[in-house]
Amino acid sequence: MKIYLLYTGGTVGSVGKPLGPLAGPRFVDAFRANVETIITSQLPGTTINYDYFTPTLDSTNMQPADWVRIAQKVLSNYKKNDAFLVLHGTDTMAWTSSALSFLLPGISKPLFVTGSxxxxxxxxxxxxxxxxxxxxxxxxxxAIQFMTFAIPEVALYFADTLYRGNRVIKSNAREFTAFSSSNYPALGRYGVLPVLNERLVRPAPSTNALNNHIQKVAADLNIIMENINRSSVIQFLLFPAYYDRTSGDSLIVSMLTQLSRVNPPLRGIVFESFGEGNIPDFASMQALLMDLSTSGIILVDCTQVYAGDVNYGAYATGAWLKGAGVISGYDMTPVAALAKLVIQLARDPSSPKDEIQKAMSTDLAGEMVIL
Structure with a gap:
């Protein structure tokens, strides 16, 4: 098995006090000297092809363009390798693993993201x-042991568990079980041996396999990279806040109004709403969201609750949103929704609003179940 290993930084490669990521060449030398022999003794015939970010990054400093850089590096090495391992910091790992699933459609080889x-x-x-x-x-x-199953997925491996990459969030900063996937079961678990739940793995692509469309996807990534910083998408967590139904004064309306004027221009908002997709329904909030939607801003509703989905039929505070132009994120995580929307807008900035909304309401890479 030929493995392409991309070291981006993060705790896994950090040393010192306070911790900071090693430069790429030093990490690769240390990995070769200390880890590679363990891997090849467990999996004879395995070869590792190393690459790294320059400079390496604490994942707190990752930005959307870095998702594209990772995808471009994987794509450039796709035909020469059997599996791909991205070493990454945990803080924004879920955004990266989600983004890669949308940036590399038709992937037919394992692409795993891990760290520590x-x-x-x-x-x-x-x-x-x-x-x-x-x-x-x-x-x-x-992660490398699970690569031997050759699953056609972007996955995140952590604490003996293999997750679909666009289904996870970081939920624990104190323990080794750092990630959760509340709305989709784990793809596999490592006990005495690695056990894969094959029925949960996405089927291998056929006519649209990435291997058959390298040049097309490379051109697509170039376009995305060119456009990814030309518009803004924000993730907005709803919280109990002051409003006055008579005057229309509202802290959240005021905040969203200010955010709508950011530069680069705002193109999308992913709401982390209450419960089953609920957002306060006072008049000034309804008017603002209708105005934002009419102006072309894509509004996506994802629940901030770890487990569950958006159900506009449950409460009046959710039922009004569809009429205001807000689209349901169903059971998609807000993390995956942000990555998906950023990429959809960068892929073709001139796409009509309804086409972007359609893509956001379509399961592209196993990120959502539409009820």
Missing amino acids: QLPLFFEQDESYTLLFNTDALRNVLG
């Missing part, structure tokens, strides 16, 4: 020793 809550190496006198008492080595080795 604690570092892989200890630094002393500019030499690097493997840390066996952290989650880093376990995550790397577990």
Whole structure:
């Protein structure tokens, strides 16, 4: 098995106090010296082709253009490798794994994203020793073991669990079980042996397999990279806030009005709404969302609750949203919705609003179940 390993930074490759990611060449040297022999002893015949970001990034500093950079690097090495492992910080890992599922349609090889809550190496006198008492080595080795199943998915592997990449959120900063996938079961778990739940894995693509459309997807990624910073999409968490039904004064309306004037121009809002997709229904809120939608801004409603979906038939505070031009995100995570909307808008900035809305309401990569 030929593995393309892309190190972007993150805790997995960090050393020092405070922690900061090693530069790419130093990480690769340390990985070769300490980890590669373990991998090849467990999986004889495995070869690793290394690459890295320059500079490496704490994932807090990741931005949408970096998602495209990762996709472009994977695509450039797609035909030469059997599997792809992206080492990434945990803070924004879920956005990246979600984005990759939309950036590389028709993927037919495993592309896994992993990292760790604690570092892989200890630094002393500019030499690097493997840390066996952290989650880093376990995550790397577990991800590579699951690659032998050759599943055609973008997945996130963490704490003995393989998740669909666009179904996860980071839910724990204190324990090794950092990620959750409340609306879709895990694709696999590693106990004594790795066990894959094959019925949950997306079927391998046929006519639209990525391998048959490398040049087309490469051109698409170039267009996305060119446009990705030309418009703004925001993720907005609803919270209990002051409003006055008589005067129309509202903290949230005021905030959204200000945000609608950002630069680059606002093209989309992903709401993290209450419960089953509910947003306060006082008159000034309804008027604002209708105005935003009429102006061409794409409004997507995802629940902020970890498990569940948007159901506009449940409550009056949700029933009005469809008429205001807000589209349901169903059971999609707000993280996946943001990545999806950013990419859809960058793929063709001139696309009519209804085409973007249709794409956002369509399951493109297993990110949602439409009820």
